Every structure is written in structure tokens, then in C-alpha cells.
């Protein structure tokens with residue numbers, strides 16, 4: 021599997037595009053302009069008739085079918101399926117954990133110990149079965165299912181559904197992994213299917229990773245506002261399945277997404293001295309599930325513990341110390 025939660029360095033360009041030869045086109049038109057205009061007038065006339073017929077047919081069809089709208093955005097067209105702006109991204113019935121909720125995160129493998137005394141397990145969506153999730157439920161745990169929402173990973177069950185045109189630059193150090201154009205209708209349709217998979221496995225919430233491509237050399241037109249739009253899209257989907265959803269890192273869009281997300285999952289804010297960026301979640305009564313990776317783990321000295329755990333800006337965060345590969349080993353503060 022591909023550990024996309026670990027920090028990586030920059031990748032390779034992957035850009036193509038043949039510029040259209042507009043000037044050639046224009047001169048061709050002027051040579052044959054008489055024929056062109058005649059055809060154009062005839063074309064417009066036919067188009068008006070076609071539109072008239074189309075509207076008539078459209079109304080007939082809409083009236084005929086009894087509104088079984090399956091709302092499955094992005095039917096393969098080039099148009100990005102942006103979230104339905106009339107849909108309320110906070111609406112729905114879903115789990116809303118409180119600030120300070122205890123947790124464990126295991127992404128390297130299915131957790132070997134499902135009986136740890138914590139309220140929440142964050143585990144990989146693809147690598148875990150519904151029966152692992154129901155075992156955790158039987159032990160009284162809530163389950164958050166992790167997937168990468170912003171990068172293509174080569175070995176996932178649905179990897180073949182991504183198109184080359186969805187890719188940005190590669191993630192250096194992770195062969196075969198690429199930033200994704202999160203505005204792509206195809207990408208969004210795949211992520212909608214991942215949300216459906218999470219729901220079918222019984223996940224209480226989802227942890228979509230790599231939503232901060234705007235902060236990286238992705239080779240794509242990603243910005244904080246496209247990231248906000250993408251999270252709104254994911255939140256509407258998750259909430260419609262009665263699942264909660266959180267932000268992953270992405271400090272720049274905390275304030276813009278806080279209203280419709282249920283928690284933050286943060287890595288290394290103490291190490292990078294940016295825990296203040298995530299405090300709005302605590303102020304709103306929502307957890308900041310926080311990981312530090314002490315260099316000496318799994319052996320933690322008193323001073324390493326103090327630096328990970330006694331940070332003023334991280335007061336009230338759900339802090340755990342982990343090893344970089346996010347195996348079973350964990351210590352809380």
C-alpha cells in the first residue's frame with residue numbers, strides 16, 4: 021500500500037498540450053467565406069428547430085419519469101460536477117464527536133489490536149473489512165475510514181478508473197502516485213463511489229487525505245478555494261450517507277470549512293509550530309486528532325514526550341505519538 025500520509029518531496033512534470041493553430045484556421049475561413057456564411061445561416065435555422073424539438077421532448081420525458089433522481093454526479097462529461105449549491109453541506113444525521121475525543125490511527129495494516137481503550141479508530145478504507153469494523157463497533161468504538169481523496173494511488177481496487185488527464189505531477193519518492201485534479205468530474209465520481217464503499221462497510225466517518233494539493237507543486241490549478249469546494253462536495257456526499265467527515269492538515273482552509281466538517285486530523289503541528297491554525301476546531305467544540313512523530317519512537321524520552329504533549333497551542337487536542345508508518349504502536353499524552 022501507499023503511505024500517502026507521510027511527507028514527500030517534489031515530483032516530475034507531466035504536462036502536454038498542442039496549441040491550436042488559430043491563425044491558419046482564420047485564413048482558411050476567409051478564403052471560403054461565402055460558402056461558410058451560407059452554411060452558418062442554414063445551420064442556425066436547423067439548430068433553432070432542433071432546440072424547439074429538444075425542449076418539447078425534454079419536458080415530455082421529465083413529466084413522464086417520476087423523479088427517481090439518483091443524484092450520481094459527473095456522468096463522464098467534461099463538466100466538473102461542482103457541489104449542488106442549493107444543498108446544505110451540514111444537513112443530515114451523523115456522528116459529531118466532541119473536542120478531546122481519544123483515538124488511535126493505524127494505516128499500515130488492519131489493526132491487530134482492536135481492543136485499545138480509545139473512543140475512535142482511524143483505519144484504511146480499502147484494507148479493512150466490514151467485519152473488522154463491526155468488531156470495533158462491538159467494542160464500543162467509532163470508526164473513521166481513511167482514503168486518499170487528492171492523490172492517485174496505483175494499487176487500490178478502483179485505480180483503473182482514473183484517467184491520465186486527471187493526473188497532475190507525480191509525488192516524488194512514491195513511484196506511480198500522482199496529485200489529482202479534484203475538479204474533475206471523473207475524480208469526483210470515483211470519490212462518490214468510495215464514500216458509498218465506506219457506508220457499505222459501516223464506517224461512521226471518513227478521513228479524506230491529500231486535500232491540500234494547493235500547497236504543493238502539483239502541476240494542477242488547485243487553490244484553497246478549489247479545495248474548499250472539493251471538501252463541500254465530499255461533505256455533502258458523506259453526510260448523505262449519515263457519515264461524518266473531517267479535514268486533513270490544510271490549515272489554510274480551516275475557517276472556510278469548519279462549519280460543515282466534524283474534526284481535523286493533523287500531523288506534526290507541534291513540530292511545524294502551526295497548531296494555532298487548528299484551534300478554531302477546538303473553539304467550535306470539535307476534535308483535533310493530532311499526531312506527532314517523535315524521532316526516537318517507539319522509545320520516548322521524558323523530554324520528547326514533553327515537547328509533543330505540553331504545547332500551549334495544542335491544548336485540548338487529541339494528541340498521539342506514532343511512528344511514521346502508522347503501525348499499531350501508539351502512545352497518548
Ligand SMILES: *[C@@H]1O[C@H](CO)[C@@H](O)[C@H](O)[C@H]1NC(C)=O
Nearest residue numbers: 027028029030191235236237
Ligand atoms: C507538500 O507541501 C507540504 C508543505 O509545503 C510539504 O511539507 C510536503 O512535503 C509536500 N508534499 C509533496 C508530496 O510534495
Ligand SMILES: *[C@@H]1O[C@H](CO)[C@@H](O)[C@H](O)[C@H]1NC(C)=O
Nearest residue numbers: 089091103104105106107108
Ligand atoms: C440540488 O439539490 C436540491 C436538494 O437536494 C434539489 O432539490 C435540486 O434539484 C438539486 N439541483 C440540481 C441542479 O441538481
Ligand SMILES: *[C@@H]1O[C@H](CO)[C@@H](O)[C@H](O)[C@H]1NC(C)=O
Nearest residue numbers: 106107108109110111112113
Ligand atoms: C443547514 O442545515 C443545518 C442543520 O440541519 C441548519 O441548522 C441550518 O440552518 C441549515 N442552513 C441553511 C442555510 O439552510
Ligand SMILES: *[C@@H]1O[C@H](CO)[C@@H](O)[C@H](O)[C@H]1NC(C)=O
Nearest residue numbers: 271272273274275276297300
Ligand atoms: C481563523 O479564524 C480565527 C478566529 O476568527 C482567526 O483568529 C484566524 O486568524 C483565522 N485563521 C486564518 C488562517 O485566517
